Amino acid sequence: MNKNNQESVFSLARQIPAGRVASYKEIAAVLKIHPRQAARILSKNINHGKIPCHRVVHADGRIGGYNLGVKKKILLLEKEGVKIINGKIAGELFKFAG
DNA sequence: TCATTGGCTATCA
DNA sequence: CTGATAGCCAATG
Numbered sequence: 001m002n003k004n005n006q007e008s009v010f011s012l013a014r015q016i017p018a019g020r021v022a023s024y025k026e027i028a029a030v031l032k033i034h035p036r037q038a039a040r041i042l043s044k045n046i047n048h049g050k051i052p053c054h055r056v057v058h059a060d061g062r063i064g065g066y067n068l069g070v071k072k073k074i075l076l077l078e079k080e081g082v083k084i085i086n087g088k089i090a091g092e093l094f095k096f097a098g
Numbered sequence: 099t100c101a102t103t104g105g106c107t108a109t110c111a
Numbered sequence: 112c113t114g115a116t117a118g119c120c121a122a123t124g
Binding site: 002023024025028033035036038039042043044049053056058060061063064065066067070073 | 116117118120121
């Protein structure tokens with residue numbers, strides 16, 4: 001029931017622990033929606049302090065985009081402890097319910 | 099392996 | 112319909 005995909009996306013995003021990153025595709029897969037929708041929802045709803053949107057990246061491990069700027073995103077991730085090499089996430093991505 | 103291109107997808111102006 | 116966007120995938124060179 002995708003009555004409120006937005007809430008679901010935020011809910012999942014909040015499940016991402018610090019020092020980890022999830023991919024849009026993962027969120028999209030869990031909610032049975034398309035990656036575009038997940039990305040769009042996150043981009044359209046900047047809930048800083050509540051939703052760690054900066055912990056969501058591409059399925060390939062690339063950073064992707066950020067409403068405040070990709071640079072900010074990278075800085076935040078590195079601050080959290082995420083290793084970024086050549087603009088890509090070093091290591092595996094976080095997974096939901098699994 | 100990497101970069102580019104084209105197609106797919108959903109939403110909005 | 113066209114163009115744009117916080118994406119993804121397959122094919123090509």
